[in-house]
Amino acid sequence: MKTQNTILLVINPIAGGTDKQPIINAFEKHVSQDGNQSFIYETTGDRDKEAIQELIKEQNPDRIVVSGGDGTIREVADAIKGASVKVGLLPSGSANGLATNFDIPDSLEEQLDIALGNHFIAMDLIEINGYTCLHIADLGINAQLIKNYEKSEIRGKLGYLIQSFPTLLSSDFPFEVEIQCDDQTISEEGILVAIANANKFGTGAQINPTGKMDDGIFEVLVFKNFSIKGILETFYDDAELDPDFVKVIPCKDVNIVSKKSIAFQIDGEFIGDEQRIEAKMTPHKLNLAIPKSFRR
Template sequence: MKTQKNILLVINPIAGGTDKRPIIKAFKEQVAAQNKESHVYETTGKNDKEAIQELVSSKQPDRILISGGDGTIREVADAIKGVSVTIGLLPSGSANGLATNFDIPEDLDRQLAIALGEEYIDMDLLDINGYTCLHIADLGVNAQLVENYEKSEIRGKLGYLIQAFPTLLNKDFPFKVSIDCDGKIYQEEGILIGIANANKFGTGATINPTGKMDDGIFEVLVFKNFSVKGILETFYDDAHLDPDFVKVIPCKAVKITAEKPIAFQIDGEFMGKKETIHAKMTSDKLRIAIPKSFNH
């Protein structure tokens, strides 16, 4: 890999509701200490994709660091499709699902060391209903939780916990779906239908223990019921989920059809209620800097 000389930081100033000035300061100091040139772009919510593309074209960075949540990462991923560049993660969103899956530490200095390091993965990208998906999308109880969380004023894991109880009492669950996976049809009923490129939710719960993010396939997960034992098992990194609790269907392309509109989310962003979901593995890859200890 060529020596990094020009490094861009894309930062979402409102992600997670925290002050981003310490991140910008540490980034500039680290880059200057390595005799490299730094550039910072703060997202505004308007024409960010085009602005990032213009910066990448004009500055031609050797690496792009991203500070924000999964939505910011997705925006950069869409902006740099077709560009050969490694990205590094400085997670600062409310729920940092992708960073959780890569075991990115909370310490900023360690994050910078990983983000500027030489270990990386060429991660698969999914297309779901025309949107890029980085790690996990789903229909059902978790997506409903995401919607309820977005409407609440309490952020972080406490906000998710508070919303969990009314969500679990929702009369929409369980629900019936037809799953067409690579031409094979399944008729299923469950409380959550996941489309997983990764292993974990941003909360750290392991829902897809055998999934790999660079193997060219994703897994459709049918969570069949509210099982306290099954839910508790998801909090272990070496989880082995009971097949009576979750059914796993490996796919390259899938069409999921529900009997009625059900809450749907992609990478922690509520996308409304949907009856039909189309998902497929794309030919695009996203090169991401990872810890040396990450097992892939």
Template sequence: MKTQKTILLVINPIAGGTDKKPIINRFKTFVTEKNYVAEVYETTGEGDQKAIKDLVDRINPDRVFISGGDGTIREVADVLKEKDIKIALLPSGSANGLAENLNLPEELDEQLNIGLADHFMELDTIDVNGLSCLHIADIGVNAQLIKNYEQSEIRGKFGYLLQAFPTLVSSKFPFEVSLTVNGETMEKEGILVAIANANKFGTGANINPQGKMNDGKFEVLIFKNFSITEILKTFYGSTNLDPDFVEVICCTEVELKTGKPIALQVDGEYLGEETTVKASMNPHKIAVAVPADYKL
């Protein structure tokens, strides 16, 4: 008798401020109908990575579905980076940047079908201060916005919008930053410095038009000032951003140093204020399910 394969769902019950029971129930029904065994782990915010690792070691899942925001994906990716296990996404965070970049549909059954199919991309991963980053990390105004959002009570994109204006008004930006990249150290000033594996923020803003998530490189983006015109161009998918607005450096390793502590976020999770950020390509890639028509 052939042993059934197990599909694990790791789900963050509070991501995006929405009820996750419909996702859990549909996941169980869907994978069972496809003749798999369904296993669910709900994160608690305490000891999750060890618990997930222990569970993965015990059940040896065929693949792992992840439901939450980019921070939840990053946590699971950290656990799986030494394992040959494919992942699939059921995005349910406030801003789902990685899903936005992978062109995942919004309908749950479509996401489940993609996750159980055999179309995958070998996604680059970046080490940022010892943590895995699959999407975008940055210091500056965006990280400060995420901090303010996490401290507020209103979830979703509307919550981000409510925090945008007070963040800009109270910001300490621009700031000075020293970058050591491609064997050269340079001094820059900006409002945001991003380490980008992907093209878009979860809002849809295309901040890194030339980036590819599987080319073994990442981009360092130095946003120099507030330009409403250029910011709007990112939302309309422009591939021609003014170099006076953003400077782009392609690399595999970078060190950022600031004279004062600056807010840092990695994959949508605020991690505190730092004066030094080190990022480098991780040789490990992670296979993530993508739509059949996704263009690499």
């Protein structure tokens, strides 16, 4: 007799500004067809981490499926730190950077097959200034764009595009930073300093071509100038970035100090204007369901 599994769906009802009922309906149908039991938690923005932890204690789910953006996934990752529960993704945020990095398709049915499938990665997690980072954090022009986007009323990729022009025109970059990584100290000047666990931004721009999300290290990348050629190269899967455009520093922990406060974001969420960034690889892993076709 087949053992019944319990699947929790954590869903952010406002992520991406879309109706989530079709996702709920498809999830419940898919889970019941497999003879499993489902239950659903809708985030509220108020003590969601604690509520998820309480549900896990009560229901002991075999898997958690997350529907929302990267912020919702981070909330779940924080709630299950130290636990072995497996996680699947139904991306429904504005940019969905983590899903972009794992080539998760747009089709909801395909997403469900992957989220409830049996192909996983033990994904690294980074702690940055007390926050969990899943894929990419950065100081500089991209974080400034996100800051401006969050103030605007137009959501989605159109909102990012509209904000990109005034951000570029009004920015006073480059800026100077001192980077202390392992046993070396480096002084650099750039328009963006990224801490990258992953390869790509949610837009698909590949800023860290050699990065792996399960190798126990992350990369610090200093983009030195605004190069149209360099930026265009990030949109190719086989990109080899010019060292005159970007400097790459592999790290397990890093301190980054700027001479002035600079816009800072984690996984597409503006955190604040910061002068000091402390990042380290954590001992925790996220057991994430990914496509069988994903190439490490």
